[in-house]
Amino acid sequence: MFWKKQLPLIIVFVMGVVMAVQYFVPHQASEWVYNTYLKWGITIGIFGAVLGYFSFFRVHVVKIVKKAPGWGYSVITIVCTIIMLLAAALDGMGTGSYYMKIYLYTSAAINATVFSLLAFYISSAAYRAFRARSTQAVALLLAAIIVMLGRVPIGNYVSFWTAFHLPSINAISQWILNVPNMAAKRAIALGVGLGSLLMTLKLILGIERTYLGSE
Amino acid sequence: MHITTDPWVWVAFFFTLSVYTFLWKDNFLYKIAEHVTVGVGMGFAIALWWQQTVIGQFWIPLKTDFAHNFHLIVPAIMGLMMVTRVIPRFAWMSRYALAFTIGAGAGLGLPRVIQASILQQLSATLLPINFTAHGLGYNLIIFIGVLSGLIYFFFSKEHKGVIGGIANIGIWFLMVGFGATFGYTVMARLSLFIGRVLFILKDVLGMQLS
């Protein structure tokens, strides 16, 4: 029990306190601890990544062996991974290599296109869901429209009221971003900051233990 | 206009169209593209991990200066112990590496988060409020917005009376903030589509655009 549960909790506590205190102590020993941890932490991560790659292969190989629904797609995935590894091993990973080209013209192109689909969905959502149901919703809607117009060149042309020495839509949009938007986002950021602070303390003090997993 | 003869561009064009077929309905062309990107992306990442980190960050320092770097073997073993997570009987062994990195990460983050996300943010909120356009149009509104926004997120006290009133002002600020985010989100999503249109017009069809 001690080796499986208490010791990891002690390690978290000691490491947490040492690294937090270290920030305020400009001593040589403190610097040594800091520098050594930076090296160790990076090395742990490098080899910890094996777990991720292992899980990836396991999921797809199990699917293929069991002939689970959609196993053919898993074959495609594994074959593509192997092709990339062979390309890197045989042709290198430098400029203009097959490794770079395959990535840029398949994976990068597909990923970019998948995300571009969101342009259609957000247009549809704007049409169907963006309703002025309350005065506060009107505020949201107006801010969105002003930012949408104020951040594109056509915003310069719709500000006909500038003839009466009133601020252009670009200027209003800039003010919204710098003042009310900034204040709202700062309130959220402060909340998130305080929340992450409490979470950190819960981790160091051993109150939060979900990272230990089951058992 | 000069249509490309580069086979790589045509490959990218084929996959671009395959993904767009999803707008009609889910189909096997989209699914193939989806799995190709996962496979290629994973192969790309594994090769990079091997060459840049295992060789670059671990093996080369060990080879060039073993005396000063031999201690790195300990964290390397700790990292490999993470793999025991897939064997239920030995999964507990992965906890040491996790505890080491989580504890240190929490300790490293603590003073820096307090500084950047709390103290510096608060000090940037407390600006001189005077009877100038900037003092009233910027500094005062920022102060009111941050304070009322924070009170809105303070759930330990019921939102009634003065607290309720201030929290209500906070909602207005948050609504304007979400509106700005929505406006920017529309912009972002359309930019991604513009990027693909530019690829088709410039790289595939060879149009002179800039």
Place this chain on the structure above:
Amino acid sequence: MTFWEKLEKLDRRIIYAIITLAVVLPFFFRMGLPISVSPEVKAVYDYIDNLSPNDVVFISGDYDPQVDAELTPMFEAIVRHCFEKNVKLVVANVYNPQGVGLVEPRLKKLAQEYKKVYGVDYVFLGWKYGASLLIMKMGQDFKSAWEVDYYNTRLEDLPLTSRIRNYDDIALVVDLTGSGAYISWIYYAYVQYKQKIAAGITAVMAADSYPYLQAGQLIGLLGGLRGAAEYEQLIHHPGLASVGMEAQSWAHVAIILFIIMGNLGYFMTRRKK
């Protein structure tokens, strides 16, 4: 079904077709709309413009292909500016390995265009494991943080990187990201090492970044394709971001019309009920 009911239940494919036309047509019928420059973009431009030729700018391309359309134009515009000013450039992908495949070919192409010498005028470090740990390690000892460049040459052997000890030798870090990576740069490079940081972020993230800008934790900000277009205007090299801004304008108009139409349909059908 009345006209207003039909309007409220417009087929999604019609919306898709309209948005496609709003994006594609402006490339064929250009109006040459002028792009004004915002203070946050000008701040980044001015900072780099005032650097001397031996100063080093560190660009971290912490993004993946999903946001390539927004961030690569920023990357190209900033690299062009640095190359034109003869400012030395160190490029890496601290937070995102996928960024290697996007940044490396573009950097090489621009270096060829400006006849820059690898190792002397610019260096590409690629991706190494560590993220925030790597950022902190760069503040302690830059060379031991990276050890080798992307092509496995030791940093000691490259004239440019051999003289970089830590953040004291880096004039500016520019983080291009579609995530919250720029906040980590603030935590680990700005707070502890007082490193100057500029962020180039996707438009989705842009509204959230203003508190950091106003607090002076960022010296400037490029937000989305618009930010890239503004930078292109400043360096007098209008590229794809500037070209895309007309399509962006008309697509925004289309979406605003969608919102108005959707609300009209909603209120008119409600009134009848």
